[in-house]
Structure formats: structure tokens, C-alpha cells
Amino acid sequence: MRYPSWERLETKLYQAPRGIVDTLPGEMAYWRFIEQKAASVSALYGFERIDTPTFEETGLFVHSVGEETDIVTKEMYTFNDRSGKSMTLRPEGTAPVCRAYLEHGMGNLPQPVKLYYLADIFRYERPQAGRLRQFHQFGCETIGDADPALDAEMIDLAWQFCKTLGLSRLELKLNSIGCKKCRPAFIAALKGYYQKHADRLCRDCKLRLERNTLRLLDCKQDACQPLTRQAPRNRDYLCPECAGHFSHLQHYLEILGLPFRLEDRLVRGLDYYTRTVFEIQPEGGSSQSTIAGGGRYDDLIETLGGRPTPAVGFASGIERLILNLKKEAVAVPPLPAPHIFLASLGEPAKEKALRLAADLRKKGFAVLGPLDRSLKAQMRLANTLGVRYTVIIGEEEVKAGTVQLREMAAARQATVPVKEIENIIRSGDLASL
């Protein structure tokens, strides 16, 4: 470790770790808005909130997300705790919820169990637009029933959520990737097809051919595009059960009026998905602009040691939502700002102002001041902070037991008794004085 000079030794400026950011007060209105919408929309569909820990035993993620996935092989923040157990900062939200479902015997509750979460997620990736190492997801899980109506409900929830945020130019992409019974046949067909054209594949795809055959469909390289277009379609290889599920789902989505688009090449990067997969993207967005994504994971609970328990879910990235709210210039409701600034002149007045501030806060007003500055400076501050009212107390007011109450925007001001402040502000009656 090098230091620029000895003076800097003690005053080194720390920076937040790469890809890890502060959320500053100026951004908070977006966050509150989204969190509030997430809670209210979830409630409309009967979801209850669950908060799971920030980290879990590493094995939970390895066994659920899949040993071969990018997340597990190169993106997890993994560390040993003091007893030597391997722990991992959660790289996704579904596995912890399933763990909690099992750990708390939620299989004994009326099914399905519907849970939502707002959680921070950690993935060690190279930061990019809309991609951070610590980010936040709003997610929902419906556990305990395979009815395609629940898939439709989940997609509807995700869609309505984005809509009520004010996002308008969205696309809904849908596919079915089958189940453990019918998927092997499809993968075999896919492999067979691509092997015939192996010489024309890009470098990455040659690797995918062995490692992660499904992902071949996802390749964006121009060279692979023509091949992909002719490739076998998953939908043509679904078993009767999966095909039936999928067609019911589409029917339900039509009933709900959701404008989905079948996307033969939609494949998701987590191993636990079965049957339904879907993504919501801004119009014309590329794969890394996905705003929400999810699907069905009928085998996951069983994989984690539970009874066979079907489930569907989705997650949405909050930072990406904010990005799109800004892109579409959606106005979010401003956060409440302080209401009253107390300005004072001289020590006796300052003491009185201090008491008055405490008093007004007890009555529910957000109060700022007093500060040891000139009246002019205090007024200037009150103005830039945008308070509705300024209360001015000087020597005269201390003697008289009154106060100058000024309504900033209207530049109206009156001498009022201290006891009257609350009433006048509540009734907005300053004008009549």
C-alpha cells in the first residue's frame, strides 16, 4: 500500500466500493414512490411482506440457482464466518424465500402462500448502465399451486406494477421452457441442430453448446442470428402437460388483456425455472435493460428438501425502474419538506424560539431553526429550503408574547400571539389577518 505523502496518511479519502453506491436525499423520492407502489400493488393481489437475511449459507444458492450458472460460478460475494462456514450475500431473492417457506413450515398454511420482498441483492459483476454490484429488487412469490391462473396473476401483477409507476412503453415477452420431463428432448434436438452448424458458431456459442445449451438461443452475435432463427423451438417440444399449461396461461393473459409476445428465444439464467418464463423490458431495450423477470419454478422447493411444491415468481430491479422513470420523465410525488422555519434575533429570542420549536414539533409540524445568523441570512435559508411559513421572533415579540408569522410564497406577514400559531397555520387563515 502506498500513500501520497505523510499528511495523507491520516486523512485518506475513502470511496464506496466499486459498483456500490450511496442513495442520496435527492433520489429518495423515487425510492419511496416505488416502495410504496410495490407494497400497495402486492396487497391488491394478496401478498404479504417477508424480509429474509442479507446473507445465507452458500449452499442454498449453489443448489437452487445452479452450480453451472454465471451467478454461482463468478458473481457471488462469498466469505467464511468466524466458525469457518461459507456464507454468501444473497445474489437473488427467490431461494431465501423458499428456504424460509420450508424452515417455518409454511407448507401447512393454506396454499398458495403469497409473499413479497424488497431486498438488496449482491452480484460481483462489472458495473454498467443499470447494473450495480449491490442493487435492489422488489419480488413476489406464489408458492404451493401449479394453476396457470397463478402464472397469469403473477405476470399481471408485474405488468400492473410497472404501469402504475407511470412507465408506458413496455414490452412483455413470454415463453415456456418445459419441465424436467420434456426439456431433455428439446435440449437434445437443439444440440443436434447446432452441432451440424458448429463451424458457423461464434466462440462463446461453441462453449455454450456443451455447457449451457439453452443459452445458445440467447446469442446476440450477428453470425449466430440466422442459425438461431431456424433453430428448433422449445414450444414444439413441450409435453402435453406443459403445452396445456402454456396454452391456458396464454388464454388467461388474453382475458386479462395483457399484450404479451411469444419469444422463442427467451431463456433465463437461473437453473430452477420450469415452464413459464417472462420478462418485461422497455420498448426497444436490449437484454440488459430488463426491468422485471420471472417464471415458474416447480422443482425448487423439492430440491431444497421439501415436498414437491410448485411455485411462480418474479423480481424487478429498482435501480432500473428509476432509470426508466427518468427516461420517460415520470414525475414522482415529492417528499414532505419542513413546514416552518423559526428565525430569531438575539439570545433571549433564540431561547424562546427553541422552546417554540419543540412545542410545534409536538404538535406535528416539521420545524427548522433557529440558527445564529443574521435575520437576512435566516430568511434566505428559509427561502431556499422552501418552507411554507417563517416565524420571526425578536426582542419586541419576546416582550409582547407574540411572533411574526410570515407566509413565504405570498409574502404575507402578521403579528400573532404565540398561542394562535397552530390554529392560523392549520386553517391557512393568515390572509384574513
Add this chain to the structure above:
RNA sequence: GUGAGUGUAGCCCAGAGGCCUAAGGCGCCAGGUUGUGGCCCUGGAUAUCGUGGGUUCAAAUCCCACCACUCACCCCA
């Protein structure tokens, strides 16, 4: 992990080897007489020119390394 670009005050940025003990704008602080904001005017504070090394008589300006940021790939939210 790969590739490209960028890095000057809290923010936006001028500056392209010596005239830089670094300009401007926003913001911040204070004043424009006696107890009052928003406009205007005046003044002030704030810059190890990302960090370290090198080239040079001379470097914010050139070179190298590192770090960070941005964008793209990979992959996902």
C-alpha cells in the same frame, strides 16, 4: 473476465509543454446601514489538476502503471 473512452473545486466545465501561485458558470458563505427571503450588485471560501512513477531546464498538459467512473461484450434486475 474482455474491449473502448474518460478523470481539473460539492456540481458543470475552460485549459492541449513555460504567460496556471489554474479561468468561468451553478451551488455555498457574507455584505449592499438601523429586525426580513426570492431578482440584481459586490466580496469571500473551496482544486494534493484521480494516484504513483517517468520524460523534460520546465508537465494539469507527453509516456507508463495503478485506481475510479462511463459505455459495450458476457450475463442478469
